Amino acid sequence: MAMASVRSGILRTALRGASRPSAPPKRGFASSSHHDDAYETAKWEKITYLGVATCTVLAIYNLSKGHPHHEEPPPFPYLHIRNKEFPWGPDGLFENKHH
Numbered sequence: 858m859a860m861a862s863v864r865s866g867i868l869r870t871a872l873r874g875a876s877r878p879s880a881p882p883k884r885g886f887a888s889s890s891h892h893d894d895a896y897e898t899a900k901w902e903k904i905t906y907l908g909v910a911t912c913t914v915l916a917i918y919n920l921s922k923g924h925p926h927h928e929e930p931p932p933f934p935y936l937h938i939r940n941k942e943f944p945w946g947p948d949g950l951f952e953n954k955h956h
Contacts, residue, residue, distance in 0.1 A: 943949070 937949075939947075
């Protein structure tokens with residue numbers, strides 16, 4: 858009987874200790890263990906500003922070049938069939954034809 862009470866006491870102590878860990882485990886992040894966060898932030902800020910400046914320069918260059926104007930296609934008879942007048946005039950709403 859004494860042996861059973863000793864065993865139950867040991868089991869109780871082991872179970873009580875296992876149910877409550879002494880300290881929560883600390884998570885280790887891969888990026889925070891070897892690099893300085895301020896350095897990484899400054900680096901990506903500089904990369905972002907450089908990317909914005911590069912895209913702006915390329916957009917200005919592409920928009921400043923002229924683009925070729927194509928000839929107007931021949932007026933085919935099956936295009937722009939009008940059975941009645943539009944309320945805003947003889948042409949379509951977004952057509953720029955001068956009469």
